Amino acid sequence: MTADTIVLGAGIVGVSTAIHLARRGRSVVLVDRRTPGEETSFGNAGLIQREGVVPYGFPQNLGLILRYGLNNRIDAHYHIQAMLKLVPFLSRYWWHSNKSRHEAIARAYAPLIENSISEHKDLIEAAGAEHLIRKDGWVEAFRSNGVRDTEFAEADRLVREYGISYTRLDKADLAKAEPHLSRDFIGGLKWNDPWSVRDPHGLTSAYLKYFESLGGRFVTGDATTLSPRASGAGWQVKTDEGLVEGKDVVLALGPWAEEVTRKLGYNFLLGVKRGYHMHYAPAGNAKLNNWLMDKERGYFLAPMNKGIRLTTGAEFAYRDAPKSPVQLDRAERVARTIFPLAERLDAEPWMGARPCTPDMMPIIGKAPRHQGVWFAFGHAHHGLTLGPVTGRLIAEAMTGEKPFLDISAYRPERFNP
Template identity: 50%
Template sequence: MTLDCLVLGAGIVGVSAALHLQDRGRSVVLVDRAAPGHGTSYGNAGLIERSSVVPYAFPRKLSALLAYGLNRRSDVRYDWSHLPKIAPFLLRYWQASAPKALEASAAALLPLIEVSIDEHRALARRAGAEPLMRAGGWISLYKNPAAFALAAREAEQLRSSHGLAVSILDRASFLALEPAFSEGAPIAGAVHWEDPLSVEDPLALTTAYAALFTHQGGHLAVGDADTLEQDGNSWAVQTAEGRVVARDVVVALGPQSAALLARFGLRVPMAVKRGYHRHYHQEADAMPGRPVVDEDAGYVLAPMRQGLRLTTGIEFAAADRAANDIQLKACETAARHLLDLGRPVEAEPWLGLRPCLPDMKPVIGAVPGLSGLWCDFGHAHHGLTLGPASGRLLADLITGQPPFADAHGFSPARFSG
């Protein structure tokens, strides 16, 4: 099979890239070892995060550093034995979180954030997936009055500087909007980010986009990206249906991307943030109306088809290390102080991997010195949000069209010096 483009990885990022390339007249094969959306794309909080105009930065206050350093927080935990390996990444992450560097990363990401909802709606409309999306935004909930006051001031600043729709909720206003939460819950106040959309089943959304791709003539193939090799001026990979050759290949393998690219000489300083989720059975009148983030404990409660999904924050540990339920149990305990959390739906929680770069920006663009090798990965916490937007930007670059956003800051060349 010979065609224009191979896309390696059928998560939300890879599927979106394949669709945008297909829309530009390219023949595309989408290759993965599993069905679309069954990796990292399955386990997120279901947010299309139009309001996240500032990346998740490394904490710089001494008090926060001490709390994290002592491993006493539920939003971030780390395996002590993994710390020496992750230390160089953490240092670069800390450096990139300095005010001027963070401002530069935010400016680079903003054009993609700004079109994230429009790009999703365009694909969802064509894929018949609009019923999976809910308006109403999401809520940051605070238990500490001082933290709430600070968050309210910062939200007001973002409202004025970026035109975001934001409401500041006192305790009574929050409980009126979200009556599933207990009257006696320790709530100081909340910030309602109204612009974002939420998705009631991220796997179903990725599956719907993949079905649109095949309906339009695209081909899904089962294969192993590790078989990728250069074939003259082309690229080839082995699939269950045989060898597939294409002029261009897109690496959209999420947390597995850096290892593959290292074989071809590109060293990407990517780290993997592990995260867990579990669903809990809720009666209809006990289900929150929108995702709620417990900012003090660092987890999300998101209403899903399967139940109320509790997603944890960050765990730094080896990707292949056995699951550790300490973080999830701490978050579950905190959640039960806020609402009547039902019984777990699954016997065991889900564990997934988020691909993260120290400068908080994804890798989108051509690999220097290797014609036809392209990247689209490293979206950290915003793979669902930015999948369609980054797919559009990548397709612009591959097809030689004027990019809708400045792609320079996302280039793999930033790691080849």
Template identity: 50%
Template sequence: MAGRSVLVLGGGMCGVGAAWHLLQRGFEVTLVDRRGPGEETSYGNACLIQRECVEPHEFPHDIRMLARIGLGRDNSATYHWDAMPGLVRPLARYWLNSRPGRYRSIVRSYEALIRHCLSEHAPMIEAAGAEDLLARVGFKQLIPTETDFDAQTASARRLQREFGVNSTVLDADALTASEPALRVRMAGAIHWTDPWLVRDPGELVKRYAALFEREGGKIVQGDAMTLTRKGAFWTVGTDAGLIDASSAVIALGPWSDRLMTKLGYNYPLFIKRGYHLHYKPDVPLNTPVMDPVAGMVVVPAKRGTRVTTGAEFAKLGAPPSPRQLVGAEARARELFDLGRAVEDAPWLGNRPCTPDMLPIIGAATSHPGLWLHFGHAHQGFTLGPATGRLLAEMMNGETPYIDPLPYTPSRF
């Protein structure tokens, strides 16, 4: 199959999503991962396909919030001092891109992807027989005080008006009735009704990967860092020996930067880490709950109630630092009867982020047959099938269903 063979490097949602879409277009596809599908970043998220997330996480401009983060008093964002020298330039660009005028332009490009997340997951879920993992229940964003209630409800109405994002405003009584497990009275909540709960995100990736194999794709374990160009082919070392193909897709999430650097590129990718731990409460939640005080999401997952954290700025591979999860657990125990922890140690994952909050999708600028599909930040699990389709259409010479220009690798 000359010119139609592809190596997809990375077995997370982005890699599997791209591999499946390429297979549908007649490519001969081999998926390469050092472990197995769905065992890294895609495993440990907040269990949501986030249709409501039309506005990416912007860099805060509020001086008081920045001071709280800098002084270590805001649990939603923490940092390692030794990582900061390498983060100065990308974070400065992140801050500039979060200024109102530029941010609104970025939101338009981001929303163009998010609007397709459910419709692109849906056929894969059906074909993979994964309906048992889903609950179409949305999630609730808590509003702790009356001071915040009007602003939060106005923001929800704006997202409905501008982007068609559906939500229901719950007052204190309605929230209490809908979540008996909540033992602290809040001012209310925004119930975002569009998102889908996935009770085991890693298992959904595995179901998609099994679908890919059933339909003719190959999955092998290998070392993506061995990728080299030899003549007209890309070659990578695997447990099955050297495998070559006419094209290669880099979908390695936070590890993409290491391979890109080896190949001579310099993308401003940086890492936001996140943690989770599961608990066994007597009364589970009916829907996931997001608490802005601790920057956490509490989720009724397959293994128990999953408590997830916000963003930790650190080097890739740095030792775990439990402070953020400790703060999240303490807050979660104020709100709910969490019960005992299921695991002895928390899970730690890495989110690959770009300064303009948009993923990198498209052809590499200096190597023929090399394609890039990474930088999805908090939403790789949500967007993997949607951006995988976009990439596959570009590689197949089709007219893309989304304008690919905002995500082009050449913008950096």
């Protein structure tokens, strides 16, 4: 089997990239070891985060770092046995999260986020996936005046600098918006611009069907078998349908990118933040109206098609270590006190891995030392948000168009000169 381009990785980034290449007349084979959208793209909170112009930084407050060190929180957890290996990544992550550096990173990162809604809208309409989308933002709920005031001040800054829209909710406003929520909260903040997705896996599947309608093909295969073509220029990979050969290859492998890039001689210091989710039925006639974060406790409740999805913060561990859903258990205990959750709907907790770079920006662009190899990974918490933006940028660069955004800040050379 031959194609102009092989796209390795069928999460939201890989599928979006395959679409944009197919739209530009490229023959494309999409390759993954699993069904599209069944890894990291499966289990997120379902937000297209137009407000997320500031990437999640490493805490700079020593007292907060020490509290995280107690390892008893919902928003972060770590495996002690993994920490030695994680030190190089975490130390660089901490360094880049310094206030001045973090602000500069946010300015470079913002153009991606600012185009997230418009680029998703294009693919949602083309894929006929409007039924999976809500366009009414999401809510942060606050338990204390101090956290509320800090978040309002930061939101005001984002309005001034990035044109983000939000609404302040007092206690009565929040109770009206969420009548079944407990009265533990003093108010909230509603981000107005983001869209939410009722079924993230369903959205990736809809995009895949659209890709196939453009003439693209999906096959099951092993990205780690990537090698130069034996018969000349280009690349090849082994699949269940035989050898697939292509002139170009895109690595959209998320947290598994390192397995292939290291074989090619690159070192991206790619970290992993694992996360968990579980679905619940609401008790009685209770209804959760909004995607909602318990800000001080660090977990998320989302009214998905399957049920109310509870998602956790970040777990720092070996990528392939067995599940340890202690954060989910902690979050569930708290969540049951603020909303009437009934039984669990999943047989076991879902776990996924977010691919993170130490400077919090994705890696988008051509491989520095290999002809025909392109990188599209490292999107951390915003893979769903940035899939279509990344796909368009990669496709434009690969086909000789001028990318609609300057991608120099995301270039691979910043890690591999």
